[in-house]
Amino acid sequence: MENEEQNVILNSISEGVFTVDLDWRITSFNRAAEIITGIPYQKAIGKHCKEILRADVCENSCTLRQTMKTGNSIMNKVVHIIDANGKKKAVAISTALLKDSRGSVIGGVETFRDISAIEQLRKEIEGKYSCEDIISQSHKMQNLFAVLPNVAESNITVLIEGESGTGKELFARAIHNMSFRKDKPFVAVNCGALPDSLLESELFGYKSGAFTDAKKDKPGRFALAEGGTIFLDEIGDISLSVQVKLLRVLQEKTYEPVGGVSSVESNVRVITATNKSLEKLIQDGKFRDDLYYRINVMKLELPPLRDRKEDIPLLVDYFISKFNQRHNRNICCVTTEVTATLLAYDFPGNVRELENIIEHCFVLCEGEIIEVKHLPSSVCQALKTEHSYKNEPATIKQMEILLIEQALRRNEYNKSATAKQLGINKSTLFRKIKAFNIKSS
Amino acid sequence: MKIAISIYNGNVSNVFDFAPRLMVFEFEGGKEIDRFAILLDRQFLPQRVGELAKHGIDVLICGAISRRLAGMVVASGVGLLPYVTGRVDDVLRAYLVGQLVQPQFRMSGCWSGARKGFGYRRRGCRW
Numbered sequence: 124m125e126n127e128e129q130n131v132i133l134n135s136i137s138e139g140v141f142t143v144d145l146d147w148r149i150t151s152f153n154r155a156a157e158i159i160t161g162i163p164y165q166k167a168i169g170k171h172c173k174e175i176l177r178a179d180v181c182e183n184s185c186t187l188r189q190t191m192k193t194g195n196s197i198m199n200k201v202v203h204i205i206d207a208n209g210k211k212k213a214v215a216i217s218t219a220l221l222k223d224s225r226g227s228v229i230g231g232v233e234t235f236r237d238i239s240a241i242e243q244l245r246k247e248i249e250g251k252y253s254c255e256d257i258i259s260q261s262h263k264m265q266n267l268f269a270v271l272p273n274v275a276e277s278n279i280t281v282l283i284e285g286e287s288g289t290g291k292e293l294f295a296r297a298i299h300n301m302s303f304r305k306d307k308p309f310v311a312v313n314c315g316a317l318p319d320s321l322l323e324s325e326l327f328g329y330k331s332g333a334f335t336d337a338k339k340d341k342p343g344r345f346a347l348a349e350g351g352t353i354f355l356d357e358i359g360d361i362s363l364s365v366q367v368k369l370l371r372v373l374q375e376k377t378y379e380p381v382g383g384v385s386s387v388e389s390n391v392r393v394i395t396a397t398n399k400s401l402e403k404l405i406q407d408g409k410f411r412d413d414l415y416y417r418i419n420v421m422k423l424e425l426p427p428l429r430d431r432k433e434d435i436p437l438l439v440d441y442f443i444s445k446f447n448q449r450h451n452r453n454i455c456c457v458t459t460e461v462t463a464t465l466l467a468y469d470f471p472g473n474v475r476e477l478e479n480i481i482e483h484c485f486v487l488c489e490g491e492i493i494e495v496k497h498l499p500s501s502v503c504q505a506l507k508t509e510h511s512y513k514n515e516p517a518t519i520k521q522m523e524i525l526l527i528e529q530a531l532r533r534n535e536y537n538k539s540a541t542a543k544q545l546g547i548n549k550s551t552l553f554r555k556i557k558a559f560n561i562k563s564s
Numbered sequence: 565m566k567i568a569i570s571i572y573n574g575n576v577s578n579v580f581d582f583a584p585r586l587m588v589f590e591f592e593g594g595k596e597i598d599r600f601a602i603l604l605d606r607q608f609l610p611q612r613v614g615e616l617a618k619h620g621i622d623v624l625i626c627g628a629i630s631r632r633l634a635g636m637v638v639a640s641g642v643g644l645l646p647y648v649t650g651r652v653d654d655v656l657r658a659y660l661v662g663q664l665v666q667p668q669f670r671m672s673g674c675w676s677g678a679r680k681g682f683g684y685r686r687r688g689c690r691w
Binding site: 163174177203210257433 | 577583608630634678
């Protein structure tokens with residue numbers, strides 16, 4: 124088959140294909156490879172393949188190298204690459220030897236396809252989140268990330284405190300997926316969603332005959348999580364009677380199903396979460412202090428989104444990418460006015476609310492750029508209420524003033540920290556403070 | 565001044581997100597006074613940024629980098645010079661004399677503006 128015909132065929136398929144010579148230099152690079160990597164053919168040819176593919180396996184466990192060494196093809200190995208746009212993608216690669224007409228090895232061939240959308244869906248369905256999925260550049264979150272691996276590797280009980288929508292379950296899943304229990308179940312229970320009468324049987328299961336309609340034994344969530352992790356969300360909402368039973372599980376590693384006569388041993392790691400102050404509940408007599416000390420071996424406090432606003436642009440990019448894949452859209456970004464509006468908003472619902480806002484914008488935005496008019500009216504209304512300008516609609520300048528004032532207050536009027544958080548130069552901040560006559564101390 | 569270069573087998577590592585090791589070179593008065601390695605194996609993105617901050621790195625020279633990690637590095641106050649390729653010693657020498665712009669140190673295919681670097685001017689570093 125002529126080269127021209129081969130090129131036409133290779134450029135018509137959706138899988139990326141490239142070939143290398145014995146020095147690992149790229150000798151061919153099809154159209155799909157250009158699209159997936161973002162690197163044009165002219166820039167790829169002649170370059171070392173690892174410089175173009177940029178995969179996590181390139182340097183220490185190159186799949187093509189294994190094939191060249193052993194002679195065996197490898198099929199559908201999942202790796203991660205960074206494309207030319209700085210985006211991390213999951214790809215499935217397959218490798219084979221390239222031989223000439225005499226059967227001598229002259230190089231290798233690698234094919235790959237972008238499976239990022241599938242991986243994202245799988246992650247959402249299976250809950251296989253890791254710390255890589257927690258989006259943050261904030262210093263407060265950095266402190267949490269620093270201790271997470273050690274927390275995960277230990278077997279200690281963890282209490283995660285944070286407002287609703289701050290990612291408590293995401294953190295719990297990340298801890299589980301970084302621990303030695305990662306191949307065992309992760310079972311989440313929203314203790315606040317179940318009535319007290321059901322919570323005990325839901326957690327510990329029941330024996331047949333324990334109550335009307337209990338026709339057969341039913342394992343509880345602790346049994347389902349055996350060997351793995353149980354995540355008890357809204358732990359502050361459980362009744363005192365269930366608290367006693369939970370305390371026993373934590374102390375003695377045993378529990379009794381409802382209606383059971385013998386104890387069941389439990390090998391489950393417990394992670395709890397709350398958006399309430401457990402200390403206050405103890406003072407009010409609604410939470411046992413002995414249980415509190417048992418679950419509070421390691422406490423992780425997640426900051427609300429309004430305390431880490433520098434993460435908003437990163438989160439917006441992440442959600443745009445996520446919803447582009449889900450809705451098969453091509454929205455590229457938001458306008459600077461939208462960014463300013465979001466930075467000025469306090470997000471009582473935290474990250475979950477931001478995600479909902481972006482998804483709302485996806486419905487209304489018909490183009491490729493999200494504008495202020497696509498934002499929910501509640502966001503713009505909240506800003507108008509907070510900072511009324513004699514009932515006139517907020518202008519960009521007014522939003523800028525509001526943004527700077529809020530950032531100064533948050534950073535206790537420290538100009539360096541304020542400028543850093545706003546992502547502007549310190550001299551720019553000084554200039555705007557002077558120009559807008561903003562109170563700066 | 566502390567300059568960190570992500571390395572693999574004596575070369576600038578391909579991708580900082582996956583790099584196994586950082587080599588740190590400390591300079592004072594234009595002379596190298598110390599060098600040491602930081603292992604990054606198995607560290608996820610925020611931890612990598614944490615290592616840079618912990619060791620007081622002024623500039624990170626690396627290969628390809630994801631936008632997300634680049635944003636985190638710059639937000640932590642570290643100057644970033646990405647999409648660099650070549651032998652570590654050659655790259656370091658070129659950086660110190662402001663010659664890192666030469667084509668042999670440039671990696672193909674990067675996002676707009678990445679090659680110019682981030683935050684390095686504030687710290688008086690040279691590219």
